[in-house]
Amino acid sequence: MELDERKQKILKAIIDDYILTGIPVGSRTLSKKEGFDISSATIRNVMADLEEMGYLEQPHTSAGRIPSDLAYRLYVDKLMRLSTLSPKEVVAINDIFDTKILEINDVIEKTADIISKATNHISVVLAPQMKQSTLKRIQLVKLNDTKVLVLIITSTGLVKEKLITVASGLDASYLDMLSNMLTEKLAEKTLDEAEQAIEQDFKAEMLTHERFFKSLIYSLHDTVEPQSGKDIVLGGAKNIFNYPEYRDVDKAKGFLEVLETKELLFQMLDQASKLEFSISIGHENPYDEMKQCSVVTATYSIDGKNIGSFGVIGPTRMNYARVVSVLDQVGKSLNTILSGFIDEKSDKD
Amino acid sequence: MELDERKQKILKAIIDDYILTGIPVGSRTLSKKEGFDISSATIRNVMADLEEMGYLEQPHTSAGRIPSDLAYRLYVDKLMRLSTLSPKEVVAINDIFDTKILEINDVIEKTADIISKATNHISVVLAPQMKQSTLKRIQLVKLNDTKVLVLIITSTGLVKEKLITVASGLDASYLDMLSNMLTEKLAEKTLDEAEQAIEQDFKAEMLTHERFFKSLIYSLHDTVEPQSGKDIVLGGAKNIFNYPEYRDVDKAKGFLEVLETKELLFQMLDQASKLEFSISIGHENPYDEMKQCSVVTATYSIDGKNIGSFGVIGPTRMNYARVVSVLDQVGKSLNTILSGFIDEKSDKD
């Protein structure tokens, strides 16, 4: 059977209506709409065809039709028209970003906040990943006899702290000197390169302080491979109550549990950060817990390198056009801000 | 009317039962209980008295009684018996803490996790506050022409980062030198003292780099007065679904919103960090949004100084005895860990 133009038009109308109202769309409702000159009976025939083709589903015999995941996929790929945000909304987004920024984490939290408020869905933001960053400075700070704080600062302004335990006998001035040496040798290198460089350039020191250097290398390593949970920021979890799908308290609880674990979210966003833009609808999601939802993600970058991603989790019945528009705008604002406050005109050039 | 021993015994039984089951307690239910040799009719009379005295409430005429906030207050102060956790549970708590710790934030997140799992309530943890900490090191890192990253490291191992904008003309080596000077002059001082010390000891530098030093002092200041939201870690928000009080979706939504704002939570915990232990029941809470809940908090400390607090938010009908026991144990474990890995044997002694 062919999906001719009329079928597409009707399917789009059904999806638009269902996204808006959330109630199954009946043939009469549709025939009464502006621009539809065909009778409900005809629409019923078309609907029957669309159902046969897998685009529509019926909750029960005497209810209207609802779009299937397949229909949403078609909608997203071909049918939907992207709305541009009103200038007012763009200003509103930029305004929120435009307050005094003292930490990069502020930016992340604000992003989550903006997205959830603008879309009324749950937002997720993956904090900048260290993988591709180059080092700016390493600072060792002696806390007590056996504990040393390692501060790893990248040229993108990210700071990670790691605590390592050392044999006593490392005094503060030695650590200061070492900090300077490490900074000098490792600046401009990626973390991976830094690990190797330490093993090559600090052979002498490694002999006398083997355990210390092992810990140090481990710290660097641990910084690259992030502990999934910590780099995820959630926003608007309360929006879960907007989804009729989660009126069932037990389901809602299970879903919140998944969100709280953050393990899945991290994997999803980490995957997503390889693509400019991605939309996963219902069963397309790789994880069972998400097969009832859709996930839309985008990435942000510094110097043209993708360093993190952000997105929206909601019911498959979400306003994809709007969500995409919002993410697009947020992405643009985010890139501007990030490149404005770090490294763009770094003194390394 | 006097609250004699029999009345207290009956009241305690009602509270115990209601905490356990969550359904209003009837006179017959109670009279059938082990250890009660009095008839339901007698109990009814006592109940009527207790209601008159304000300890009990009736949801409707033909329902059993439920305890009032006043009753819980009496229960907490006089009636309840603290249960000690089983050795198994103590071990379980310590086990979770006992994994590799690389950052102090890990400890905070784990604490929230442990508490919510052990009590089945929502947990809140206030990250260590900088107020009373002394400085260990200040490190200035030049990111680009106009941005400098300020790292403030306390002797308790806390690290705060602030980004400041500067006029160009500060080169990296000058900042390095300044970092060392600042560290030398300010080490061992509290942040408040440090602010003053800068104004005194760096007069010469301040003349040439006025704007920079103003930003620097502002950073220190901002570190002491924490941005409420960021220092709060929540755990087990999903447990909200355990409370029949929040079966009503709108109420649950409103409550989640309050939790997400974190503003209130911060104020509560900040207040609480002045007291060793505190229990606020229902209307005793200073904030309207919390008047349906009880909040139990405790503090943790380093070197005998309270530096943060943690607690549980739940319905007034919560198992106070157990919650107190759990918080007590978590507090002990937390103190041990924190003093073990920072500053206890600092080289300043």
Added chain:
DNA sequence: GTTAGCACTCTACTTTGATGAGTGCTAACA
């Protein structure tokens, strides 16, 4: 002071019936 008995109250649950939105099918129409 304690208890048994009884009438009364109120919630929660089940049953029943009515309503209406929506469908599929058939036959007639252009």
Added chain:
DNA sequence: TGTTAGCACTCATCAAAGTAGAGTGCTAAC
């Protein structure tokens, strides 16, 4: 051959009515 009107049928939703059960307050007797 595609479109439409008509009709019987299905099913969820809602309101009304009835039932069961837990619990109370009051009174009178022990």
